[in-house]
Amino acid sequence: MGIPRGTYDILPNEVGTWHYLEKIAREVCQRYAYAEIRTPIFEETSLYERGVGETTDIVEKEMYTFLDRKNRSLTLRPEGTAGVVRSFVENKVYADMQPTKWYYFGPMFRYERPQAGRFRQFHQFGVEAFGSDDPALDAEIISLGLDFYQTLGISGVKVGINNVGNPEIRAKYFENLIAYFKPYEAELDPDAKSRLYRNPMRILDSKVKRTQEIAQEAPSILDSLDKESMEYLERVKFYLQELQVPFDVNDRLVRGLDYYTQTAFEFVMEELGAQAGVVGGGGRYNGLVKELGGPEVSGIGFGIGLERVLLALKEQKVTIPTSDPLDCYLVTMGEEAKVASVRILGELRRAGLKAERDYLDRKMKAQLKTANRNEARFVAILGEEELVNQQVQVKHMETGEQTSIAMDQLVSYLLEGK
């Protein structure tokens, strides 16, 4: 037996880091007036088939799908947006005042070969906003994402944006691309060839040299955009400038999910290696709410991969404040003292102090060592002599100073120093 492939335990000494990520995410969202939503970790399989798109890699080969005892097909969520949109529709939140601005946080599941910054169970922090077509909202979302990285202390995250039009425009653009690539078909690498008729946009960011050369002169989607989409892109750019968000327009930027319309964007950190460089991505999905049974309400959001954020923090040697020192470690000597310590320990804890004692019958020296390891601010020593006098020796671990105080004064003494 072992842990399933592509998963990992977050041990207590790492949990502090995760708490910190969540805390920053919540604080940033709070500033932008987004509220947290929690949806199930699994959904009906058809939600993803319809929402994410039948021909996407996620749906074709990466879903953790299973039948429950009544033979319903369920799937562990591979991404966050579909479930959130389902909830938006199912709870008729569109009937409330708009826009609706939500964020979420949690594990996602994709059956893939693990790699740097890629796991089968991984964690995303995501944001979704419904009910507005204002390009200022696109800019707000992008800016929120960037703010998250910056607040964490990560620098050098680049924003790439594009406009992928709408399904009709994309269909037309695909034709243009196919027409362009067709004469070169024999020269394309096998991957590119197989994508030619399925999703020619993917050929554009090929890493194969010859394919790259051919793709260099390929038509840009920007030339296929209608006036409305072009203008939309311009407005988003304008608002990003207003928000002082640096960005690059990247007309080759494609996202892996079918539902994107208009704005598509990515957060990239080049130094993180081949796969992990994209630390977040998102876009607008104006048809998705309707596709999933709701009214015609537009939406936009992003997903940020937290394992990749962690990689970035490590790469940039950003340290995270996680220490949680003990207020008092109770050192006992002798059976009677040990018994008496139970009551004292209880009092300390009820008074709100983080307190601990030895449970392994270790010697005083070992107990002090443990206290030291646990970063105890104070140690209270209880031996036979103290017991007789109803006193404890209180030692301040940093200064080494030690004083004798009455047992019933211990709580107030420790609280004073806090």
Place this chain on the structure above:
RNA sequence: GCGAUCGUGGUGAAGCGGUUAACACACCGGAUUGUGGCUCCGGCACUCGCGGGUUCGAAUCCCGUCGUUCGCCCCA
């Protein structure tokens, strides 16, 4: 799904065909009958992912298998 890589104690690692599997850190104990962070001493792998094979002999070679890490596809 494909390619490569590695798999030795709690951790990081040496050993790469021959009687006792280095070393460091961590952990436990002692030096110090009741005082931590430093120092010194001692303890801690009948065994080298698992299965099979080659050999007089394998942690060391071969095959398989499982897993790791990295890359491809794709993505966070």
